[in-house]
Amino acid sequence: MKPFTQHQGLVAAMDRANVDTDQIIPKQFLKRIERTGFGEFLFWDWARLDDGTPDPEFELNHPAVQGASVLLARRNFGCGSSREHAPWSLEDYGFRVIVAPTFADIFYNNCFKNSMLPIRLPEAVVDDLFSRSAQHEGYELTVDLEAHTLSDAHGFTATFEVDPHRRHCLLNGLNDIGLTLQHEAKITAFEATQN
Amino acid sequence: MTSQPRTLFEKIWDQHVVHAEEGRQAILYIDLHLVHEVTSAQAFEGLRLEGRQVRRPERTVATADHNVPTSDRSLPILDPISKQQIDTLRTNCQEFGVTHYDLNDPRQGIVHVIGPELGYTQPGMTIVCGDSHTSTHGAFGALAFGIGTSEVEHVLATQTLLQDKPKTLELRVDGLLGSGVTAKDLILYLIGQITTEGGSGYAVEYTGETIRALSMENRMTVCNMSIEGGARAGMIAPDETTYDYLRGRQFAPSDYQSAVEAWRQLPTDDGAKYDKSLSFAASEIAPQVTWGTNPGLVTSVDDTVPKPDDFADATERRTAADALTYMGLRGGEAITDLKLDRVFIGSCTNARIEDLRAAAAVAKGRQVSSHVSAMVVPGSGLVKQQAEEEGLDRVFTEAGFDWREAGCSMCLAMNPDKLAPGERCASTSNRNFEGRQGKGGRTHLVSPAMAAAAAIEGRFVDIREWE
Numbered sequence: 001m002k003p004f005t006q007h008q009g010l011v012a013a014m015d016r017a018n019v020d021t022d023q024i025i026p027k028q029f030l031k032r033i034e035r036t037g038f039g040e041f042l043f044w045d046w047a048r049l050d051d052g053t054p055d056p057e058f059e060l061n062h063p064a065v066q067g068a069s070v071l072l073a074r075r076n077f078g079c080g081s082s083r084e085h086a087p088w089s090l091e092d093y094g095f096r097v098i099v100a101p102t103f104a105d106i107f108y109n110n111c112f113k114n115s116m117l118p119i120r121l122p123e124a125v126v127d128d129l130f131s132r133s134a135q136h137e138g139y140e141l142t143v144d145l146e147a148h149t150l151s152d153a154h155g156f157t158a159t160f161e162v163d164p165h166r167r168h169c170l171l172n173g174l175n176d177i178g179l180t181l182q183h184e185a186k187i188t189a190f191e192a193t194q195n
Numbered sequence: 196m197t198s199q200p201r202t203l204f205e206k207i208w209d210q211h212v213v214h215a216e217e218g219r220q221a222i223l224y225i226d227l228h229l230v231h232e233v234t235s236a237q238a239f240e241g242l243r244l245e246g247r248q249v250r251r252p253e254r255t256v257a258t259a260d261h262n263v264p265t266s267d268r269s270l271p272i273l274d275p276i277s278k279q280q281i282d283t284l285r286t287n288c289q290e291f292g293v294t295h296y297d298l299n300d301p302r303q304g305i306v307h308v309i310g311p312e313l314g315y316t317q318p319g320m321t322i323v324c325g326d327s328h329t330s331t332h333g334a335f336g337a338l339a340f341g342i343g344t345s346e347v348e349h350v351l352a353t354q355t356l357l358q359d360k361p362k363t364l365e366l367r368v369d370g371l372l373g374s375g376v377t378a379k380d381l382i383l384y385l386i387g388q389i390t391t392e393g394g395s396g397y398a399v400e401y402t403g404e405t406i407r408a409l410s411m412e413n414r415m416t417v418c419n420m421s422i423e424g425g426a427r428a429g430m431i432a433p434d435e436t437t438y439d440y441l442r443g444r445q446f447a448p449s450d451y452q453s454a455v456e457a458w459r460q461l462p463t464d465d466g467a468k469y470d471k472s473l474s475f476a477a478s479e480i481a482p483q484v485t486w487g488t489n490p491g492l493v494t495s496v497d498d499t500v501p502k503p504d505d506f507a508d509a510t511e512r513r514t515a516a517d518a519l520t521y522m523g524l525r526g527g528e529a530i531t532d533l534k535l536d537r538v539f540i541g542s543c544t545n546a547r548i549e550d551l552r553a554a555a556a557v558a559k560g561r562q563v564s565s566h567v568s569a570m571v572v573p574g575s576g577l578v579k580q581q582a583e584e585e586g587l588d589r590v591f592t593e594a595g596f597d598w599r600e601a602g603c604s605m606c607l608a609m610n611p612d613k614l615a616p617g618e619r620c621a622s623t624s625n626r627n628f629e630g631r632q633g634k635g636g637r638t639h640l641v642s643p644a645m646a647a648a649a650a651i652e653g654r655f656v657d658i659r660e661w662e
Contacts (some may be wrong), residue, residue, distance in 0.1 A: 032280075033280055045629065074510060076391060076395070079489070082325055082342060084237075084325075084343035084344040087343075106327060113346070164218040164219070165357075166220075177247075190213045191354075
């Protein structure tokens, strides 16, 4: 996994609550057996008109947010299915950071396994970020995971919380399985107590 | 020695922690790992790339369900990508020594139906699967939750999972459900009350006399939809109903009496504290019908579709307005005026034998409306077999329902069963998200009896008054 330490990037705002994983990556793309290449299918049903061409009204199709790597979202982002194809598609599309008031648990977990940082901030702060991104053309945010800060070039700074172990893994690009297997003797001992 | 009173969740959690240290997620041992074709291929590939084995193949059980056709099984699978995914699961299971219930096995079915049915699912276990409806197994007093594919790989390799300890939420329901009101109505009502993120960060325990009175099938329906209320896990303490259900099943413990004695220690102790408790009265619950595009957007069948202005919060207003547009509704319509094009009876929520009996009791001797196409998809090969022994298949087919092979089918429409754009469907499944049952399709979630009655009338009816 590639490490995540700092990131500065263009913000795309998605002003909808309860964005579910069926929208992020519709089921017709879950049949693939690879882990890569899902980016082009991101938000497929929302991003395309009936004839398959891009819908110019869709948030992520606006010319001003092309190349965005920070997604600003509303509460309960990523609810629904456990499909890791959702973070795979967001990551493959180019997102490294998602900011929202709340995330669905499984999706939140899945992001960390894919070098993506989901940041939870109070609703009022997220409201402020939505106004800022509407105000400033080409609005960017900067994340410093080491310092737990999110900031912009116009005086905004917020600190965020993230579980210390997950932070450590992201900062160092560590894979969970390797870490867990450092405790293999304990797993074996545990198994010996089971009938 | 006296110990602190503990909840059901805490007992199972404590029993499975392999390693815990401050500031880290716990390493939790996993007793049973259920695997299906859609979320496992990349995990097996990960093992292969690292030269790892499945640590405990005997604790791992696989079946294909999401993608499988529900038409004649003797015919080839037409979609080459679906076929490849199903074939890949078979090859992976052979290579890594994992038990696999293949399409031609009568025990194949939806993973959350076959786990309990075959007796794999047992009280006190930790159970995971790369599927959010794994919460279903909590009905047996197990700690069961959905995981992503990276975690599937982690469990395959280590038989453990890294977990934050969730908080506990008690959802208590007392009193008796009215006639025509089912477990599906109960859970839809609860989600409507707590919202789709009300359970986020919690392991839910359902308690109270209403829950105790439910059959195992009904308990599974309740726990199944815990995730739709944001909770990864939903559980119900085991009792005689649980022990009676499991007795004699193929993979139930051989020394059953000792197992039951151990399981009797699991229920929450008197005086144990939940982080949060909410109480509800069963008498308040009417048959439920969702009107929007998440399961929390739900109302009683005798009510009307709400209007955006009924919501105080700006985000909720926007959500309601978007949902109404997608659903082709204005707000203010009586639920019983909504006309249907399709009816789907199936899914890991409502495709067990009791669900099919409830639907068949409604359908018996009647005819599906001429403008409705209705299908029944049993949850497993064994459910299908039993239904056929009871003659339910004939009840359905004589009434004009299509009787299919087992699988997830039109719950998520990964296989050929799907809605056309604009079609309105009464569905016994668990998600009414946009496009869930087919792009542009409009899903209303209901109980099996309500779905069957809707198929016959061609619109929703209040099952309590319907003759």
